Amino acid sequence: MNSTVNTHYPLAKGRRKIKWGRVTPYLFIFPWLFGLFAFTLGPLLFSLVVSFFDWPIVGQSHFIGFGNYIEMFTADPLFWTSLEVTVRFAALFVPLNLIIALGLAMLLHHNRRGKAFFRTVFYLPSVISGVALAMIWAWVYSGEYGILNYFLSLLGIQGPDWLNSSTWAPVSIVIASLWGQGTMMLIFLAGLKNIPQELFEAASIDGAGSVHKFLRITLPMLSPTLLFNLIMTIISAFQQLTLSLVLTGGGPLHKTYFYAMYTYENAFKYSRMGYSAANAWFMFIIVLVLTLLVFKSSSAWVYYEGEVKKNKGA
Amino acid sequence: MRRSLNYFLLIMFSILFLAPFFWMVTTALKSIDELYLFPPKWIPSKLHFDNFIDAWKSQPFHIYLKNSLTVTIMTMLGQLISSSLVAYGFARFQFKGKDFLFILLLATMMIPWEVTMIPLYMEFNWLGWINSLKTLIVPSWFGAPFFIFLMRQFIMTIPLELEEAARIDGANRLQIFTRLIIPLMAPVLILVGVFQFLNSWNDYLGPLIFLNDQSNYTLTLGLALFRGVYGVDMRGVMAVTALICLPPLAIFFAAQRHIVGGIASTGIKG
Numbered sequence: 001m002n003s004t005v006n007t008h009y010p011l012a013k014g015r016r017k018i019k020w021g022r023v024t025p026y027l028f029i030f031p032w033l034f035g036l037f038a039f040t041l042g043p044l045l046f047s048l049v050v051s052f053f054d055w056p057i058v059g060q061s062h063f064i065g066f067g068n069y070i071e072m073f074t075a076d077p078l079f080w081t082s083l084e085v086t087v088r089f090a091a092l093f094v095p096l097n098l099i100i101a102l103g104l105a106m107l108l109h110h111n112r113r114g115k116a117f118f119r120t121v122f123y124l125p126s127v128i129s130g131v132a133l134a135m136i137w138a139w140v141y142s143g144e145y146g147i148l149n150y151f152l153s154l155l156g157i158q159g160p161d162w163l164n165s166s167t168w169a170p171v172s173i174v175i176a177s178l179w180g181q182g183t184m185m186l187i188f189l190a191g192l193k194n195i196p197q198e199l200f201e202a203a204s205i206d207g208a209g210s211v212h213k214f215l216r217i218t219l220p221m222l223s224p225t226l227l228f229n230l231i232m233t234i235i236s237a238f239q240q241l242t243l244s245l246v247l248t249g250g251g252p253l254h255k256t257y258f259y260a261m262y263t264y265e266n267a268f269k270y271s272r273m274g275y276s277a278a279n280a281w282f283m284f285i286i287v288l289v290l291t292l293l294v295f296k297s298s299s300a301w302v303y304y305e306g307e308v309k310k311n312k313g314a
Numbered sequence: 315m316r317r318s319l320n321y322f323l324l325i326m327f328s329i330l331f332l333a334p335f336f337w338m339v340t341t342a343l344k345s346i347d348e349l350y351l352f353p354p355k356w357i358p359s360k361l362h363f364d365n366f367i368d369a370w371k372s373q374p375f376h377i378y379l380k381n382s383l384t385v386t387i388m389t390m391l392g393q394l395i396s397s398s399l400v401a402y403g404f405a406r407f408q409f410k411g412k413d414f415l416f417i418l419l420l421a422t423m424m425i426p427w428e429v430t431m432i433p434l435y436m437e438f439n440w441l442g443w444i445n446s447l448k449t450l451i452v453p454s455w456f457g458a459p460f461f462i463f464l465m466r467q468f469i470m471t472i473p474l475e476l477e478e479a480a481r482i483d484g485a486n487r488l489q490i491f492t493r494l495i496i497p498l499m500a501p502v503l504i505l506v507g508v509f510q511f512l513n514s515w516n517d518y519l520g521p522l523i524f525l526n527d528q529s530n531y532t533l534t535l536g537l538a539l540f541r542g543v544y545g546v547d548m549r550g551v552m553a554v555t556a557l558i559c560l561p562p563l564a565i566f567f568a569a570q571r572h573i574v575g576g577i578a579s580t581g582i583k584g
Contacts, residue, residue, distance in 0.1 A: 024487055025412075028403025031396040032419065035456025040422050043433035050433060057439075107324050114324075120570065121328045124335070127566045128559045129516035131534040135541060135555040136334045139341060139548050147337050150354050179334065183577055190578035239426055242518050246538055263428050268523065273432050280428040287426060 047277045055274035068278035079279070081254050082262035085170065089258065090237035093174050097233050098226070101181045105188035106218075119189070126182035130242035137176040138163065138247055163248050166255045173243050173256055184229050191225030192218070223302040231291055238287050259283055342366065342553040349549055362549075366557065369550035377529060378536035385450045385532060386514040392455035393510045394503055400457045401465030402491050406477070423459045427519070435523060449524035450517070450532075454510070461506045464576070468502040469495065505576040508569045512562055533558050 026033070051068055055061040072079045104122050108115055125133060140148050143161030152159040162172045199217050208216070219226075241260040244250060250257035250265075263283065267276035336356075341349065342365055344358045370376075404416055438449045472495065480490050496503075518534045525531060531539070537558055541551050566573060 022409075025403050025407035025409040028407065028487075028491075029400045029415070031455065032400040032457040032459075032462060033415075035396075035453065036418070036422065038437075039434065039453045039456065040425065040430065043430040043437060044425060046433040046436075047429055050436075104327065107320060107327070111320055111324060118324050118328060119574070121331050123574070124563070124566070125331065127512060127562045129518065129534050129562070131518045131538050132516075132555050132559050135537060135551055136338045138541070139552060140334050140337060142548075145350050145352055145354060145548075147333065147354055150352065153353070179331070186574060186577045193578075235424075235426070239428065245522075246518075246541075260428060264431075264523075267432050267435070273436065277429075277432050280426070280432065284426055284429050288424075291424075 048281060050274050051277035051281050053274040055272075055277075057271040057273060061274065064274070068275045069282070071275070072278060072282065078254070078257070078262055082257050082259045085255065085257055086238060086240070086259040089170060089174065089240060090234065092171075093177055093237050093240075094230070094233045096174065097178060097181050097184065098229060100178055101184035101229065102188050102222075102226075104181075104185045105192055108185075108189055109192040119186075122185055123182035125179045130180075131246055133176065133180060134243050134246035137172070137179070137243075141172055141247075164252055166252050169248050169252055169256050173240070173247060176243055176247065177240065184233070187229055188222070188225060191222050195221040220303040223298075224304060227294070227298050227302050231294055234290055234294070235287055238283060238290075338552045338556055338559075341548055342369075342556050344549055346547070346549070349547070365549050366553045369553040370557070372550060373536060373540055374528070375533070375536055375554065378531050378533045381447060381530060382515060382533040385447055385517075386511055388447075388451045389454035389514045390507050390510045392451065393458060393461055394507060396455050396457040397461040397506060398465055398496065398499060398503070399491070401462045401469055402495060404462065405466045405469035419459045419462060423463075431519075431523060438524060443524075445525055445527050445530055447525075447530060450514070450520050454514075458510075461509070464506060465499065465502050468499060472498055501572065504569060505572045508565055508573055509576075511565055515562055 052063060052065060053061045054064050054067065108119055108122075111118070140146050141162035143149065143159070143164065146159075146162070148162065149159030160168045162168045195218065199221070200213055203213050203217060239260055240258050241264065244256045244258050244261055245264075248256040250261050259279075260283075263276050263279040266272045266279055337354075340356055340358060343361045343363065344355070344365075345360060345362055348355050348358055404412070404419075435444070438444050443449050443452075476494060476498075477490050480494050485493070516534065517532070518538065521532045521535045522538075525535065528539075537551075537554055540554060
């Protein structure tokens, strides 16, 4: 590209131009290249190194090999507790989040009037800060004065003291998280919009009912969107921290002591940077493996329109 | 029949989604006597707007506001400048290692914050930046993968002929970028600006980890701290919460079309 332009310049200037031409692209992407080493890859590798050290915030650090990892698995009950809390949360939150986001998106999609209004209402909670969200829910959940228990009392149910109950505190965090599902709903909505209407019309002519249409057209056509949302929800479920930090502080009885909180506290409360780095790397590997498993399984259930099935035809 | 069921469900869900906001605002406007009533009183008999002023003054929230604004504006500027430069580099140049670097860029989006949190803390500590707003601002001046990706996709849709015409007129790459491409990028710049505003304004973990002196607190940190101090009187907590929610909500309504379209077309929230 540059060579055609350079013919307009005298030779000497042209030579300088060519040199610049090679460097220019790197100058444009330099900010990111620098940031990559300073704030992403550098820290990533460094944290791997740190995870093999006993490394306090202040004081001498020393190499302990796999010590941190061994301690995690064999001598730290909180590791298992927090892992269990997180897995339980994910098992409840991931499917519920997908179902609610898809349900709302389908309600919106099949509606003609007031679509923009309802869409805004369902998206609104995703715009505010996690701390603000937690503050609002802390008051909604109040055992004595909260509106949640008021609504329940209308149905004749005596509500629990949500955030102080070891049974209900984890559920409280799930419910508050579901309130902020708006982004996922928007993505589903866009996916629904991309399904060709003719498919439904053809199915109607063939006499298909709505359940049949949902299972045979909507779900398969939506499966790439579903895959994306599934992965994003899994990642966010394993990183959940703000809500538990502000709403429950990990209590009661460690029932909302999420893995991210465990990692955070090991670093900044107990000043064990190396141990915390080991925690973080273990989580990284779990999320990576889960993501890969979902991707691997996706060939069985994700349908891409342009894809040619090899075993068919011939 | 089916249509009315659809409406019924939409309205029921809307009530569920709006009730917590409504509860926040009415609580903030109550008198102390009406605060702890059960069944709750939805509409206060007298609206106490002075609650907002009292709550705001009970803590140095004006300092937190200044810090939040500084961080938000500086990171927005940083992201807009750096991400657009990098995006242009990836969109319009052929260079050695480009494909590899671009895949690397996309891959770094997957790294969870927990893994880099500790070394970043150590790095900032070594630089002497802990307890300074720099920790929150500086990284944003080196671009964010998601924004770069978004902008690159956008630049690819701008016809190349425009640039060639400018080049024949003697403009260099930087001039083409600043005078021609940047103005054309307005829609995506707005989208990235809004995403970054929401990220910075709403951020809690960053300030929590890197700031420890109260005079450097941002609003979200101040609010979290405030609950502990003021916890007995939920009016104040709800008043400050409402105030903190106001800018993101305003931004959202102003830029709604861009946000909704942006998320729908790219699939990820920034």
